[in-house]
Amino acid sequence: MTRAETRALSERQWQILRVLCREYIVSGRPVASSSVSRALGLRWSSATIRNELVALEGAGFVFQPHQSAGRIPTGKGLDRYIRDLPIAGAPPAALRRVVDSSLASRVSGAADMRPTARVLSEIVGCVAVAFIGEPRRAEMRQVELILMQGACALITLTLGDGTISRHPIRLDSRLLESADEAAIGRLQERLRELCVGKTLSEARALLERMVREEEARFDRWLGESLRVGLLLCTMANLEPLWLQVAGQRMLATATAAAAGGVDALAHILGLLEDYHQLAEVLCQLIPAPSGDDLRAEVRIGDDLGVLLGGDAGGPALSLVGCRLPSDGGGDKTGAIALLGPDRMDYEAVIPLVEYAAHALASRTCA
Numbered sequence: 001m002t003r004a005e006t007r008a009l010s011e012r013q014w015q016i017l018r019v020l021c022r023e024y025i026v027s028g029r030p031v032a033s034s035s036v037s038r039a040l041g042l043r044w045s046s047a048t049i050r051n052e053l054v055a056l057e058g059a060g061f062v063f064q065p066h067q068s069a070g071r072i073p074t075g076k077g078l079d080r081y082i083r084d085l086p087i088a089g090a091p092p093a094a095l096r097r098v099v100d101s102s103l104a105s106r107v108s109g110a111a112d113m114r115p116t117a118r119v120l121s122e123i124v125g126c127v128a129v130a131f132i133g134e135p136r137r138a139e140m141r142q143v144e145l146i147l148m149q150g151a152c153a154l155i156t157l158t159l160g161d162g163t164i165s166r167h168p169i170r171l172d173s174r175l176l177e178s179a180d181e182a183a184i185g186r187l188q189e190r191l192r193e194l195c196v197g198k199t200l201s202e203a204r205a206l207l208e209r210m211v212r213e214e215e216a217r218f219d220r221w222l223g224e225s226l227r228v229g230l231l232l233c234t235m236a237n238l239e240p241l242w243l244q245v246a247g248q249r250m251l252a253t254a255t256a257a258a259a260g261g262v263d264a265l266a267h268i269l270g271l272l273e274d275y276h277q278l279a280e281v282l283c284q285l286i287p288a289p290s291g292d293d294l295r296a297e298v299r300i301g302d303d304l305g306v307l308l309g310g311d312a313g314g315p316a317l318s319l320v321g322c323r324l325p326s327d328g329g330g331d332k333t334g335a336i337a338l339l340g341p342d343r344m345d346y347e348a349v350i351p352l353v354e355y356a357a358h359a360l361a362s363r364t365c366a
């Protein structure tokens with residue numbers, strides 16, 4: 001949101017929006033003008049508040065599901081509300097102790113992070129993700145592509161440090177309909193030309209540049225080579241990747257109300273099973289911290305398009321996440337993130353996520 005948009009709100013409109021957001025978070029239902037009037041101590045009449053709600057709707061801060069209903073904040077309205085919350089302090093001592101207890105052992109693998117993900121999921125009542133990964137810096141020495149059933153394929157990647165990793169992927173089924181063995185061989189050779197002899201980060205930078213340059217004119221097989229190469233660089237980059245997810249069952253209720261909720265739920269559940277892609281998406285959604293200043297990022301509604309695989313279709317879901325700083329050598333990255341309904345208690349959730357990120361960072365960098 002721009003400063004001009006923030007200044008466009010009058011003090012009365014801002015007070016009405018703040019109360020409406022708070023009432024929506026508590027009740028989960030459209031908020032009537034009479035409810036806003038009562039919450040504001042009958043300072044303004046319902047008619048006055050209705051007029052202001054019309055103005056807020058025109059500015060994109062609220063919407064009305066149907067003519068006789070109250071209003072619901074949009075993603076833009078909730079974002080405005082969250083950004084004006086008091087600066088988050090530490091969570092209650094009891095919650096700090098629970099988080100610290102879940103991180104009691106030094107984080108050295110996935111098993112160490114499972115209690116933390118579960119604790120955060122149960123406290124907030126949503127999906128919790130915690131991950132740490134170490135970027136690979138060795139050069140790619142060999143890439144082998146094996147076509148399996150249907151459009152499924154297996155890529156075997158050998159790095160210069162002797163590490164071998166295998167990644168299942170899906171190829172473009174339309175290309176495979178008319179493909180022969182020679183075409184698959186050419187795809188593999190193109191992958192080798194694009195990737196072998198480069199580090200994962202070097203290859204990714206090259207592939208992204210080529211995609212931009214060739215987007216309007218590359219042939220379909222070259223396009224598939226670029227797409228598969230980018231997937232490979234993403235999947236293989238954070239190895240070893242220690243990631244835990246907890247609370248997947250809690251997504252059903254949150255996505256049911258969203259437009260295309262079933263499709264969104266299926267996409268998210270699939271993403272939650274693909275740890276490398278999930279880590280990559282979280283890195284896109286949550287900016288890296290500057291120095292040791294770990295601040296939670298809140299993403300709502302349409303801002304979650306990359307997570308939902310398209311248009312988020314209104315607020316419905318929100319993500320509160322915090323990236324961990326790289327360690328002294330810049331060898332690790334990680335994040336703590338909570339994904340749930342847009343009705344999170346942000347005043348409580350934001351400090352909890354920031355505290356968990358600080359606690360995890362102190363143990364991984366120790």
